[in-house]
Amino acid sequence: MFCRQLVRRFFNAKSREPIEPPYLELQRDFLEPSEFYQELSKHGVSFYAGVPDSLLKDFCAYVQDNAPPGQHVITVNEGTAVSMAAGYYLATKKIPCVYLQNSGLGNIVNPYMSLAHPKVYGIPMLYLIGWRGEPGKKDEPQHLVQGKRMNGILTEMGIQYDVLPDYIEGAAEALDTAFYSMKTRNGPYALLVKRQCFTNYKLKNMAKNNYQLTREDALTEVIQNTRPLDVCVSTTGFLSRELFELRQRLNQTGEQDFLTVGSMGHASSIALGIAQVKKSRQVYCLDGDGAMMMHMGALAQIGNIGPTNYKHILFNNQAHDSVGAQPTSNPLVNFTQIALGCGYKDAFQAQTKEEIVKGMERLNKNDGPILMEILIKPGVRKDLGRPTTSTFENKEKFMHFLTY
Secondary structure (H helix, E strand, O other), X not given: OOXXXXXXXXXXXXXXXXXXXXXXXXXXXXXXXXXXHHHHHHOOOOOEEEOOOOOOHHHHHHHHHHOOOOOEEEOOXXXXXXXXXXXXXXXXXXXXXXXXXXHHHHHHHHHHHXXXXXXXXXXXXXXXXXXXXXXXXXXXXXXXXXXXXXXXXHHHHOOEEEEOOOOHHHHHHXXXXXXXHHHXXXXXXXXXXXXXXXXXXXXXXXXXXXXXXXXXXXXXXXXXXXXXXXXXXXXXXXXXXXXXXXXXXXXXXXXXXXEOOOOOOOHHHHHXXXXXXXXXXXXXXXXXXXXXXXXXXXXXXXXXXXXXXXXXXXXXXXXEHHHOOEEOOOOOOOHHHHHHHOOOXXXXXXXXXXXXXXXXXXXXXXXXXXXXXXXXXXXXXXXXXXXXXXXXXXXXXXXXXXXX
16 A cells, blocks of 8 residues: 655654654555556557456446447456457457456456466466455455455466555556566466555446336336245345345345355356256246346256246346446347247346236246346445345255245
8 A cells, every 4th residue: 555654843842853753644545547547558558358346446437438449348257358358469469458356267267278378379468356355354255255265366377466556656567567577478467456446436438228117126026926935046246135135124034035146147057956956946037137148158058958947037227237337248138039049938028017017927827938138227225235144044044945
């Protein structure tokens, strides 16, 4: 952490001669997204790709607003970002920047180890990694696990790294070191971004649409039209947090819900595994558009297996809502047609409360797999909390509920 000295003169109480101060006051400094962007530009970086992250949202927002058209791609997952960056380097010989949350490290392992690694194709690129779960910082359990082991994972993968300083002089030096390493080793280098590294930057080009319902409005209609023994698997992010609080408001235990607090994009496969075994129970996957796109291949698996008790509800706000409301990689994806093409028996959209109620009747009455896509607007209430039960408590209650 960079600190500026606030100069204060101290004097001897008797002689009034100046003396050295007994201590220095310190002032916290932050890194301006615009200045860091300019430093990257000085090193020739002009292409950015990645998945938005809460710790990087201020810098990512600046890139979203200021990168020239075609020079910034919000990708469906982190592995895709690495692969696109590799293609960009092959075509231009210019080093690109890939940004991600450390929970996305798993998605980059394959394209790094079998493509960008110095001993494979040797493709340099800068990884900007948000350090969720930094040791000593309060965070969610999945982030604490990842944050504690991130440095070891990078070391085992052979990726050199450093912590990004939160002042421009230190950041410039870190970039000098990073680019020297990338050019001499012919491989990626990572800069780890701690919490509150960047100053606030408000995204000007936020995802917007004309839909009327919030996710919480739509979720309330869905839950009120499920049945007592129905099973719900909810995706990561705001949706699971809203579901937890909704159950409390309805004076329900929430035992029927598996809250997927991490594992973005995998809720649909968790629900598939349950539906295959618990064939007498209706299994609802409560999904998000960014999560669905991250591992869209799961739809092909669901359609191929074809569990009749599988009901897929997609809450589509066309945004990565919980990490800065940046648009998803493609807000125009036709999810219903993709689901039908993957073998779903039915797929349709809903926008209003009345359409959701009718859609729930359709889901409850007909065999799956079926997809209902609910078109909603971005946004969340400011006082939304987090689950007050542990992941272990959630798991145990849920597993007990499945025995009914």
